[in-house]
Amino acid sequence: MRSRAGIALALAALPLASCGGGGDAPGGPGPKTVGVAFETLQTEYWVVSFESIKGELEGRGFTVLEAIADGDANRQFEQVQGFIARGVDGIIVAPKDAKTVIPMIRAANRAGIPMVLYNRPPADSSAEAVTIVADNYAIARETVSHMARLAAEAGGAHKAMILIGDLADQNAVDRRRGFDDAIEEHGGGIEVVAEIPTEWNQEKALAGVTNALQADPGIDFIFTSSDFLFPSLVSALRSAGKYEKVGEPGHVILGGFDGDATAYRMLRDGYLDADGVQDLGFESEQTVRALADLIAGEEVPPVIEDEGFVIHQGNLDEMAPRMWGAGVGGD
Amino acid sequence: MPMRFPGVGPPRAALLLRSEHLVLLLSAAAALAFWAAVPGFASGRNAANVLQNTLPLLALAIGQSFVLIGGGIDLSVTASIALASVVGASIMTGDGGPLAGHPMAVPAAVAAMLGVGGAMGGINGLSATRLGMPPFMVTLATLTAGGGLAVWYTKSQKIYELPDAFVGVSYGSVLGVPPAAVLVAALAVVAHVALSRTLFGRWLYASGMNPRAAEVSGVPVGRVTAASYVVSGLCAAIGAILYTSRLETGSPEIAPRILLDVIAACVIGGTSLFGGRGGVRRTAYGVLFIAVIDNGLNLMNLSNFAIMIVKGGVILLAALLDSARARAAGRA
Numbered sequence: 156m157r158s159r160a161g162i163a164l165a166l167a168a169l170p171l172a173s174c175g176g177g178g179d180a181p182g183g184p185g186p187k188t189v190g191v192a193f194e195t196l197q198t199e200y201w202v203v204s205f206e207s208i209k210g211e212l213e214g215r216g217f218t219v220l221e222a223i224a225d226g227d228a229n230r231q232f233e234q235v236q237g238f239i240a241r242g243v244d245g246i247i248v249a250p251k252d253a254k255t256v257i258p259m260i261r262a263a264n265r266a267g268i269p270m271v272l273y274n275r276p277p278a279d280s281s282a283e284a285v286t287i288v289a290d291n292y293a294i295a296r297e298t299v300s301h302m303a304r305l306a307a308e309a310g311g312a313h314k315a316m317i318l319i320g321d322l323a324d325q326n327a328v329d330r331r332r333g334f335d336d337a338i339e340e341h342g343g344g345i346e347v348v349a350e351i352p353t354e355w356n357q358e359k360a361l362a363g364v365t366n367a368l369q370a371d372p373g374i375d376f377i378f379t380s381s382d383f384l385f386p387s388l389v390s391a392l393r394s395a396g397k398y399e400k401v402g403e404p405g406h407v408i409l410g411g412f413d414g415d416a417t418a419y420r421m422l423r424d425g426y427l428d429a430d431g432v433q434d435l436g437f438e439s440e441q442t443v444r445a446l447a448d449l450i451a452g453e454e455v456p457p458v459i460e461d462e463g464f465v466i467h468q469g470n471l472d473e474m475a476p477r478m479w480g481a482g483v484g485g486d
Numbered sequence: 487m488p489m490r491f492p493g494v495g496p497p498r499a500a501l502l503l504r505s506e507h508l509v510l511l512l513s514a515a516a517a518l519a520f521w522a523a524v525p526g527f528a529s530g531r532n533a534a535n536v537l538q539n540t541l542p543l544l545a546l547a548i549g550q551s552f553v554l555i556g557g558g559i560d561l562s563v564t565a566s567i568a569l570a571s572v573v574g575a576s577i578m579t580g581d582g583g584p585l586a587g588h589p590m591a592v593p594a595a596v597a598a599m600l601g602v603g604g605a606m607g608g609i610n611g612l613s614a615t616r617l618g619m620p621p622f623m624v625t626l627a628t629l630t631a632g633g634g635l636a637v638w639y640t641k642s643q644k645i646y647e648l649p650d651a652f653v654g655v656s657y658g659s660v661l662g663v664p665p666a667a668v669l670v671a672a673l674a675v676v677a678h679v680a681l682s683r684t685l686f687g688r689w690l691y692a693s694g695m696n697p698r699a700a701e702v703s704g705v706p707v708g709r710v711t712a713a714s715y716v717v718s719g720l721c722a723a724i725g726a727i728l729y730t731s732r733l734e735t736g737s738p739e740i741a742p743r744i745l746l747d748v749i750a751a752c753v754i755g756g757t758s759l760f761g762g763r764g765g766v767r768r769t770a771y772g773v774l775f776i777a778v779i780d781n782g783l784n785l786m787n788l789s790n791f792a793i794m795i796v797k798g799g800v801i802l803l804a805a806l807l808d809s810a811r812a813r814a815a816g817r818a
Binding site: 196218219220221222223225226227228229230232233234236237238239240241242252254255257258278321322323352354 | 733
């Protein structure tokens with residue numbers, strides 16, 4: 156069988172021997188190729204973003220390569236290395252966190268391939284990439300400020316809870332900071348009694364909220380750092396008999412962040428008070444525009460911010476057309 | 487209508503099926519197909535990339551092969567990786583590690599990582615042999631507990647600021663080759679020799695093939711089986727060293743979904759899930775096959791869902807092929 160193995164190895168080596176260079180050299184003729192590597196498609200936000208970015212790229216005549224890492228930073232690293240080896244003209248990454256993306260940016264830098272980070276900024280380093288990110292701090296702060304005004308109108312003391320995301324994700328850190336500062340600015344009357352670390356995981360959110368509501372049934376002010384945790388939050392509130400509409404006795408002041416279809420439905424049905432919305436259309440359009448500019452050799456600022464907006468019961472009809480979740484067919 | 491190839495009769499087909507090089511041939515066939523379909527697949531750079539991607543997976547699959555040959559299974563690999571990653575990183579991190587900046591930081595951290603992997607393997611091995619618990623349940627329990635321990639140890643925080651000497655395992659160069667490649671090549675050679683040229687290797691095959699017969703023949707089945715889990719734990723620690731240095735991050739979720747690829751690589755290579763059959767070379771072929779498929783599919787202009795479906799289908803076909811081989815070998 157040794158001869159057979161030799162033949163097999165020779166066959167495997169054939170393609171390598173016949174073209175030792177790269178694939179399509181970046182900047183070569185023909186349609187340009189862009190690799191899009193997303194950490195996850197776990198939530199609506201990521202799915203809609205992914206489709207939206209692909210649509211924008213194809214609209215500009217790019218060939219798109221897809222890769223989803225399923226929450227595994229190592230897999231994402233391999234996928235990005237694969238794009239680089241293939242000789243793509245540009246790479247878009249929605250990274251898992253701020254730090255593990257740095258080796259990926261460095262690899263792209265070494266290969267001279269422009270990279271744009273979608274939605275999550277990298278940690279400080281010498282690696283160069285353009286980041287498109289929502290102003291998480293400001294949007295969270297405005298959302299929670301609106302909730303605090305509602306609490307003040309209702310009068311009395313309030314007990315607050317926040318669902319925190321994965322603290323390795325800068326966005327989760329900024330949203331928490333926005334929450335804390337809004338509560339502090341409000342100047343008393345709201346005491347934060349529970350912080351639930353969810354690590355962006357629905358099961359952990361459900362267990363944490365359930366325990367917190369049992370430990371302190373007086374909680375009447377809840378902000379979740381992401382709308383995709385609403386199903387867990389609502390389930391725990393229902394179990395505790397605390398899921399009531401705005402204006403009804405026992406209503407818990409609720410706020411969220413993202414602007415997904417569940418949040419839109421809860422706003423429309425009168426359960427949700429306020430939601431900080433990321434302007435997903437703007438973010439995906441800017442991501443593709445930035446990459447196209449980089450590929451064309453133009454200067455692009457290192458960070459492009461989406462200012463987002465707060466949607467609430469008072470401006471629902473006016474702002475709903477700009478809320479991406481309102482167009483996702485939330486029944 | 488059965489297909490007939492001139493000059494290849496049934497005996498040859500059976501011979502090919504039984505050949506331990508079959509999966510290498512399949513990898514070559516897949517590589518040729520991708521070469522035709524995917525621009526850039528056959529570049530030297532991509533080949534180097536595929537080989538580099540196989541390194542951690544190969545280390546893990548070698549460890550799993552030892553356990554499978556001995557008739558067990560180790561599901562706790564990802565927990566061992568996570569625990570080793572966070573313990574090692576916490577020792578050497580410049581961000582408050584007890585040995586930050588110390589010249590012994592990296593050796594001490596690597597030793598601690600190997601210690602964690604070995605200890606996880608020891609717990610698995612002793613529980614499976616001394617306490618007579620089913621390996622599936624034991625390693626499922628240590629997977630859950632070890633994963634929980636890693637999260638508790640770090641409070642879910644990732645650990646950064648790792649020393650350059652450690653990151654150099656993946657990004658450095660020894661005669662133009664990353665130290666990671668040298669490490670895994672050495673591991674593969676040692677593992678191959680241990681399985682094919684030593685008494686321990688013969689005992690392990692005998693224990694996996696028929697533990698009772700082996701026991702009667704004087705093989706210390708319990709000790710040999712327990713040792714195979716320790717080997718798997720040590721290999722998981724080596725995987726953790728490679729993953730942690732590559733991402734420059736210690737994390738309790740460093741390679742959360744690698745287990746399926748590890749077991750698939752072993753089985754595709756021809757290591758039996760029923761014990762007593764397999765080897766390092768076969769496993770290496772299986773790892774190569776998975777890496778080629780993964781890389782090629784990622785570089786094709788396919789949707790992510792199509793990639794997942796094709797990859798699942800290919801693994802299923804390989805498993806079917808494995809049972810055909812077992813039949814061809816007269817061991818249904």
